[in-house]
Amino acid sequence: MMKKEISIYFILFAIASLTGGVLFGILGAFQFIIPSFFNGIPFIENRPLHVSLVIAWIFMSSVGGIYYYVSKYCNVSIYSLKLVKVHLWVFIIIGLLVVGSYLSGKFGGREYWEFPPVFAIPIILSWIMFGYNFFRTVFGKKDPWPVYIWMWGTGIFFFLFTYMESNLWVFPYFRDNLVRDLTVQWKAGGSLVGSWNMLIYGTAIFLMDRIKNDHTISTSTLAFVMYFLGLINLIFNWAHHIYIVPNALWIRYIAYGISMTELIILGKIIWNWKKNLTKSRQDFHLLAVRFIVASDVWILLNLVLAISLSIPAVNIFTHGTHLTVAHAMGSTIGINTMILIASCLFMIPDITGKQFSKGQALSISIGFWIMNIVLLFFWLALIFAGILKGYLVIQDKLTFQEIMLQVRPYLAVVAVTGTIIFGGILMVFLPALKMIRQYIFAR
Amino acid sequence: MRLNTKRFISAILVSSFFIYSIVIYTTGTAIDKGVKWRNESSKKGKLIFQRKNCIACHQIYGLGGFMGPDLTNVVSAEGKGPAYIRIFLQNGSERMPNFHLSATEVDDLIAFLVYTDKTGVSPVKRFTINYDGTVNWKGNDEKGN
Numbered sequence: 001m002m003k004k005e006i007s008i009y010f011i012l013f014a015i016a017s018l019t020g021g022v023l024f025g026i027l028g029a030f031q032f033i034i035p036s037f038f039n040g041i042p043f044i045e046n047r048p049l050h051v052s053l054v055i056a057w058i059f060m061s062s063v064g065g066i067y068y069y070v071s072k073y074c075n076v077s078i079y080s081l082k083l084v085k086v087h088l089w090v091f092i093i094i095g096l097l098v099v100g101s102y103l104s105g106k107f108g109g110r111e112y113w114e115f116p117p118v119f120a121i122p123i124i125l126s127w128i129m130f131g132y133n134f135f136r137t138v139f140g141k142k143d144p145w146p147v148y149i150w151m152w153g154t155g156i157f158f159f160l161f162t163y164m165e166s167n168l169w170v171f172p173y174f175r176d177n178l179v180r181d182l183t184v185q186w187k188a189g190g191s192l193v194g195s196w197n198m199l200i201y202g203t204a205i206f207l208m209d210r211i212k213n214d215h216t217i218s219t220s221t222l223a224f225v226m227y228f229l230g231l232i233n234l235i236f237n238w239a240h241h242i243y244i245v246p247n248a249l250w251i252r253y254i255a256y257g258i259s260m261t262e263l264i265i266l267g268k269i270i271w272n273w274k275k276n277l278t279k280s281r282q283d284f285h286l287l288a289v290r291f292i293v294a295s296d297v298w299i300l301l302n303l304v305l306a307i308s309l310s311i312p313a314v315n316i317f318t319h320g321t322h323l324t325v326a327h328a329m330g331s332t333i334g335i336n337t338m339i340l341i342a343s344c345l346f347m348i349p350d351i352t353g354k355q356f357s358k359g360q361a362l363s364i365s366i367g368f369w370i371m372n373i374v375l376l377f378f379w380l381a382l383i384f385a386g387i388l389k390g391y392l393v394i395q396d397k398l399t400f401q402e403i404m405l406q407v408r409p410y411l412a413v414v415a416v417t418g419t420i421i422f423g424g425i426l427m428v429f430l431p432a433l434k435m436i437r438q439y440i441f442a443r
Numbered sequence: 444m445r446l447n448t449k450r451f452i453s454a455i456l457v458s459s460f461f462i463y464s465i466v467i468y469t470t471g472t473a474i475d476k477g478v479k480w481r482n483e484s485s486k487k488g489k490l491i492f493q494r495k496n497c498i499a500c501h502q503i504y505g506l507g508g509f510m511g512p513d514l515t516n517v518v519s520a521e522g523k524g525p526a527y528i529r530i531f532l533q534n535g536s537e538r539m540p541n542f543h544l545s546a547t548e549v550d551d552l553i554a555f556l557v558y559t560d561k562t563g564v565s566p567v568k569r570f571t572i573n574y575d576g577t578v579n580w581k582g583n584d585e586k587g588n
Contacts, residue, residue, distance in 0.1 A: 032510065035538045042540055043510055044499040107496040111507060114496050144446065158460075165464070176486055178562050180472035182504060187467055224444045228452055235460045243578075245504050246563040248471045256577070313572040320505025320513060320566060396568050400512035 004440060005351045006084055010064025011344050012436055013092060014057050015429050018337070020099075021053030022422045029415035033408055041103070048102050048114040054332060055112070056095055061340040062199040063087070063130065066152050068347055069206055070137055074149065079136035083129055090126040094119060110185055113166060120167045127163065131156045146209065146218035147227050151202030154231060159195035162188045183239075183247045190238025197336075198230065204292055204339045207346055211289055212279070229265065233258060240310040244319055252312065259310035266303050269296070287356070287364055291342035294372050298334025301379070302327060317394060322407070323386030330379050333371075333421065341428060348432050352439040360431030367427030370420060378417035385410035477561030480554075488555025495542050504565045510538060515565035518556050525553050 028046040030037045041049070071078045078084060098115045101107070108116040134156055138149055166188035168174045175181055209218040217223065239255030276296065283289040305327050308314050318324065345364070349355050356364065385407045392403045475481070492498070500510035507513075517523055532549045535541035544552070569581040 043508075043538075044496045044540065047499040047508060048496065108490075108494050110493065111498045114499070150449070157457075161460075168468075172486075174468070175489065176481060177472065177475045178477065178489075178503075178559055179475050180468070182506065183467060183472045186506065187464070221444045224449060228456070231453075231456050235456060235463065242504065242506070244563075244565055244567060246474060246476065248474070251467065251471050253577075311576040312578045313576045316567060316570060316572075316578050320502055320509075322509065325509070393566055394568055 005068065006081070006088060007064040007068035007347065008351050008436055008439060009088055010060045010067070010091075011347065012433075012440075013088075013095070014060035014064060014340075015344070015433060017053045017060060017095065018057035018425065019429070021050055021057055022418075022425060024050040024053065026415065026418050026422060029411070029418050032411050033415060044107075045102050045105065048107070048112075049099065051112055052098055052102070052115070056091075058196055058200070058332075058336055058340065060091060061344060062196070062203055063091075065203050065340075065343045065347060066134070066199065068351070069203075070134070070149075070152075072350075073206075073210065074138070074141060075143070076137055076141045079133050079140070083133045087126055087130055087133075090122055090129075094122055094126070110166065110169060112189065117167060117170055120163070124160065124164060127156065127160045131160060144219070146206075146215070147223040148202040148206040148209070148218050150224075151198045151205070151227060151230075154227075154234075155195045155198030155202065158191060158198070158234060162192040162195055166192060179245060179247050182245050183242060183251070186241045186245075187238050190241055191234050194230070194234030194238075198234070200336050200339050201230070203343050204295065207288060207292060207339075207342055211283065211286060211346070226265065226268070229261060233262065237262075237310070240315065243312050243315050256310060256312060259307065262303060262307050262310075266300070266307065269300050269303070273300075287361065287368075288342040288346040290365075290368055291338045291345065294368070295335050295338035295342070297372075298330060298338060298375075302330040302335060305330065305383075317390040318386055319390075321386035321389040321393070322382045322410070323390065326379050326382035326386060329382060330375075333375055334379070338372075344432060345428075348435050352435050354435060354438075356431055356435070360434070363427050363431050367424045367429075370424030370427065374417050374420045374424065378414055378421060381410045381413035381417065385414070475562060477558045480558040480561045482554065482558075484551045484554035485558040486555075488551035488553070488558075491544075491548050491552055492555055495544075500539070502565075503559060504563070513565055514556060514559070515563070516560050518553075518560040525557070528553055528556060 024041070024046050027038055027041060028043055028050055031043045031046065067078065067084055070076065097119060101115045101119075106116060107114045109120075113120070135153065138145065138153065141149075166185065168184055168188075169181055173180075174184055205218050205223070209215055236258040237255050239251045240259050243252050243255075280289060280293045280296075305323075309318055309323060309327060388410070389403055389407050392398055392406060398406070497514075498507040500508045502508070502513040503515050505513060505515075517528060518525060529549055531539060532542075532544055532552060564580075567578075567580050571579045571581065573579065
């Protein structure tokens with residue numbers, strides 16, 4: 001049997017995680033509008049299953065991509081293939097333990113990492129191992145690092161520290177004071193998202209550099225300026241999540257000021273829009289490029305939303321409403337998932353040495369349009385739900401149940417459109433899974 | 444951009460991250476208006492809150508799930524209070540499962556919510572907006588307490 005490229009297994013488990021994650025998300029969305037819907041898995045189990053599996057999709061697909069791209073395209077060999085295999089097994093075993101703990105109702109952690117905190121130990125060790133292997137590999141590279149290697153390295157480094165930080169609550173000094181506890185939790189959480197964004201955006205830059213064969217994308221001064229701006233935001237802008245928490249006032253001013261530097265990124269996107277659109281049209285027939293172009297559109301939309309939500313005068317109305325969910329979903333599906341699908345669609349034919357057939361390409365194309373068009377309605381429904389809830393809460397005339405009754409029609413749209421998006425994801429991934437299966441079982 | 448410039452900027456930013464973190468862990472979060480209500484029972488209640496994954500449905504300071512209401516000030520809310528909370532905790536509701544909590548666990552959770560209530564206000568409903576987009580909370584203190 002021929003030796004298989006290990007990254008394909010990362011992609012396989014990533015797709016399985018995404019499928020499971022979206023399914024649990026749909027179940028949860030229907031439980032919002034019909035409380036007795038599928039009692040077998042209650043909402044308190046559904047929500048962490050949805051979130052953790054989607055996070056697993058993000059990590060497994062981006063990590064699998066990084067291992068593959070570094071070894072194949074960066075003129076270096078992976079320092080230790082054995083460590084890559086161990087990494088894969090740790091991911092799979094921890095993933096199964098986390099799912100098992102949720103399904104048996106065993107929690108104990110925090111929002112987004114609800115599993116018992118003891119699981120954090122192997123997760124931290126696996127990231128130390130990943131970082132060691134990655135840096136030992138890229139330090140062997142003789143020529144200057146393109147920006148995507150800086151971004152991947154930064155993502156690994158900061159993920160490790162911010163993930164450890166997110167577990168500081170196990171110490172009474174952090175846990176006992178609620179204000180400190182929430183502040184540190186959201187500091188870690190905000191920077192952690194910034195860390196995985198580094199892994200994902202680095203992947204997007206790598207793909208555009210490769211596909212267009214234009215290395216200025218990843219080596220220009222502007223590319224590095226934008227990278228450092230992203231890093232500043234990763235470090236300092238997390239507090240817009242917690243303007244309402246009564247910590248020191250200056251924390252909020254710093255976050256507000258730094259958040260507004262995202263206007264520079266927004267300005268750059270708008271400035272380059274026409275030029276990028278013309279270039280992208282030429283390559284739109286390439287499946288991976290199509291998903292990257294879609295992510296560009298979603299970056300623009302979500303950046304406008306994110307900047308608006310970072311203004312305290314807007315945030316006071318929107319905090320704790322579905323507008324925050326719109327931002328999270330828009331970023332996770334519209335930006336992260338689009339880029340990571342592009343990466344999978346680039347890697348799978350590259351690894352297997354086969355191109356998608358016409359029928360498979362058509363299925364992926366239809367899935368692409370379904371995902372993007374329906375995601376717009378899904379996103380807008382969450383925004384309208386958030387605006388309505390924010391307005392009704394500040395008006396202070398209705399009870400929580402009465403407010404949720406008013407919001408419910410929008411949540412029904414979210415549940416239905418979410419189901420259709422799942423259909424789109426399946427149309428994209430079924431041909432990909434077929435190719436992976438043929439590759440894995442080929443002699 | 445030259446390699447040394449990149450290294451210099453990176454070193455500055457990474458150092459800033461660690462320095463800023465220490466400042467946040469200490470002076471940035473030293474305030475706790477509910478400190479008088481923080482006791483062993485409230486501390487245990489906080490851990491029960493985590494073990495039962497209450498945050499999947501409820502919010503504290505607007506952070507958490509949206510299935511149930513924000514619990515930051517449920518203890519002092521008009522028409523609610525500890526007795527009201529106790530009924531929910533002991534029996535559940537159409538949307539909330541009955542967790543079959545012991546009497547001590549219920550007491551600890553209520554102690555945690557009493558402490559939480561004293562730390563501040565959420566959602567903030569009384570405020571004025573400044574020209575620069577910042578907000579002033581109204582009340583005896585900055586959080587309207």
